[in-house]
Amino acid sequence: MSQHHPLTLLKLGGSIITDKDIPMSLREDVLADLVRQIADARNYLAKNQEQLIIGHGQGSFAHMPAAQYKTMGGFINEESVLGMAIVQDSAAQLNRLVVHACIRHELPAVTFAPSNTLITRERKPAEFFLSLLEAYLDKGLWPVTGGDVLLDYEQGCTIWSTEEVLAYLAIELQKRQRSVKRIIHVTEVPGVLDETGAVVPRLTPENWPRVKKAIGRTKGFDVTGGMLLKVEESLGLLKHNVESLIISGLEPNNLYQALVGKEWRGTLVTAR
Amino acid sequence: MSQHHPLTLLKLGGSIITDKDIPMSLREDVLADLVRQIADARNYLAKNQEQLIIGHGQGSFAHMPAAQYKTMGGFINEESVLGMAIVQDSAAQLNRLVVHACIRHELPAVTFAPSNTLITRERKPAEFFLSLLEAYLDKGLWPVTGGDVLLDYEQGCTIWSTEEVLAYLAIELQKRQRSVKRIIHVTEVPGVLDETGAVVPRLTPENWPRVKKAIGRTKGFDVTGGMLLKVEESLGLLKHNVESLIISGLEPNNLYQALVGKEWRGTLVTAR
Numbered sequence: 001m002s003q004h005h006p007l008t009l010l011k012l013g014g015s016i017i018t019d020k021d022i023p024m025s026l027r028e029d030v031l032a033d034l035v036r037q038i039a040d041a042r043n044y045l046a047k048n049q050e051q052l053i054i055g056h057g058q059g060s061f062a063h064m065p066a067a068q069y070k071t072m073g074g075f076i077n078e079e080s081v082l083g084m085a086i087v088q089d090s091a092a093q094l095n096r097l098v099v100h101a102c103i104r105h106e107l108p109a110v111t112f113a114p115s116n117t118l119i120t121r122e123r124k125p126a127e128f129f130l131s132l133l134e135a136y137l138d139k140g141l142w143p144v145t146g147g148d149v150l151l152d153y154e155q156g157c158t159i160w161s162t163e164e165v166l167a168y169l170a171i172e173l174q175k176r177q178r179s180v181k182r183i184i185h186v187t188e189v190p191g192v193l194d195e196t197g198a199v200v201p202r203l204t205p206e207n208w209p210r211v212k213k214a215i216g217r218t219k220g221f222d223v224t225g226g227m228l229l230k231v232e233e234s235l236g237l238l239k240h241n242v243e244s245l246i247i248s249g250l251e252p253n254n255l256y257q258a259l260v261g262k263e264w265r266g267t268l269v270t271a272r
Numbered sequence: 273m274s275q276h277h278p279l280t281l282l283k284l285g286g287s288i289i290t291d292k293d294i295p296m297s298l299r300e301d302v303l304a305d306l307v308r309q310i311a312d313a314r315n316y317l318a319k320n321q322e323q324l325i326i327g328h329g330q331g332s333f334a335h336m337p338a339a340q341y342k343t344m345g346g347f348i349n350e351e352s353v354l355g356m357a358i359v360q361d362s363a364a365q366l367n368r369l370v371v372h373a374c375i376r377h378e379l380p381a382v383t384f385a386p387s388n389t390l391i392t393r394e395r396k397p398a399e400f401f402l403s404l405l406e407a408y409l410d411k412g413l414w415p416v417t418g419g420d421v422l423l424d425y426e427q428g429c430t431i432w433s434t435e436e437v438l439a440y441l442a443i444e445l446q447k448r449q450r451s452v453k454r455i456i457h458v459t460e461v462p463g464v465l466d467e468t469g470a471v472v473p474r475l476t477p478e479n480w481p482r483v484k485k486a487i488g489r490t491k492g493f494d495v496t497g498g499m500l501l502k503v504e505e506s507l508g509l510l511k512h513n514v515e516s517l518i519i520s521g522l523e524p525n526n527l528y529q530a531l532v533g534k535e536w537r538g539t540l541v542t543a544r
Contacts, residue, residue, distance in 0.1 A: 084413070089372055093368060099360075099364075109361075132391060139353065141356070141423075
């Protein structure tokens with residue numbers, strides 16, 4: 001057994017905390033309510049010696065310049081270097097708003113920016129500074145991370161989605177003897193929907209091929225893939241013993257219920 | 273000789289880019305003018321294959337909570353962890369404003385946050401992620417760093433001033449075969465002043481003991497030491513062959529003149 005506290009990785013979706021149609025527009029009320037639910041769960045988490053890593057999507061912040069400058073593909077023209085800078089700035093601006101919302105609830109939230117702690121080569125991890133993430137956790141701080149633009153030794157830069165960041169962190173933290181229990185994806189939809197529009201409560205490698213056909217394009221503006229990517233990352237994490245919850249952040253107290261182990265509504269991605 | 277471009281490290285003082293009496297208050301006009309001067313020097317720097325690292329002081333942003341929570345001393349009471357988070361947030365908010373001002377002049381400025389790239393033990397460097405800084409430079413990005421709160425393995429956290437950050441980077445970059453030519457300190461005063469109030473144009477290890485007596489308390493709100501610290505860091509860097517310029521950022525185009533090798537007004541800290 002690990003001497004470290006078990007971890008929940010929490011993704012606040014970009015489509016739920018930002019207004020997807022208006023550049024750089026925060027849905028302050030939604031963010032504040034989600035952070036309030038996290039803060040309400042704080043005592044429960046402390047009592048159970050659990051810790052959280054919060055990640056947020058980029059919604060109408062970094063996705064827009066990332067699409068404009070095709071930042072995922074790297075330095076493709078003479079505007080790309082400035083484009084990378086603009087994407088980092090947009091991502092970091094939203095990160096500040098999320099951190100600040102946490103601080104207003106007296107959560108000791110600190111930025112853990114992938115753009116400052118991870119370098120890739122052809123989009124694969126090349127160098128990283130995860131000792132900082134571990135040190136933050138060990139000191140009782142609440143890391144706040146998210147999708148970001150990364151320096152890439154080969155192509156100049158790239159984008160990692162919040163899903164990619166959290167999946168990477170889950171696997172790396174487990175290599176470091178830290179137990180990652182689960183990833184909770186807080187979205188604007190009730191979960192993964194079947195062909196009738198009903199929520200699929202349990203999604204497994206067995207029923208996925210059938211459910212997959214029903215998943216269309218995710219609502220919202222997202223250069224990094226939406227629900228399909230979310231589920232496929234989640235299925236990939238099952239072999240690392242990490243389950244995923246895909247839940248609505250718009251249903252009252254649904255996130256709180258999930259955090260404190262009470263009944264929640266949404267989709268559980270699980271091995272069987 | 274190094275195959276890397278020679279570097280100038282530039283400190284924008286916290287007392288000049290923020291209003292020292294009002295919390296979280298940017299002097300937008302001053303910052304914009306300084307960044308305009310940097311942008312004007314861009315072609316000169318490119319032609320001479322020089323690169324810049326910009327650092328900014330924290331002025332009325334992070335200094336205020338850092339003083340309130342005594343963050344330099346670490347986790348000293350039950351409020352310290354939240355205090356650390358508040359200090360990081362304040363520092364990062366100013367960093368965003370500086371980066372954004374650069375981007376408005378089409379400089380590809382990116383955050384290089386000491387809080388995300390450096391861990392200390394008893395205030396000394398323990399782990400760092402300087403490969404990112406090097407990669408930023410090699411890709412033509414303009415790193416923007418500054419004083420920050422650092423995770424400290426022993427005392428929980430600490431503060432490094434912008435001077436400490438830049439001095440550390442200068443020495444580490446030289447170890448990595450990068451040539452650091454000079455550090456330019458942009459302040460609200462005309463330079464180091466003697467007992468008559470006149471600027472000392474050349475400050476050397478020889479005349480320092482005499483000049484030191486004339487330095488009183490620096491104007492402005494600064495938990496990390498002011499002019500005395502600035503000069504002593506600068507003198508320490510002479511043995512690494514790094515000269516320092518201490519100049520006024522309020523005299524028209526003075527920073528531009530210094531950047532492009534023309535006549536500037538202020539104090540040169542030099543070996544002889």
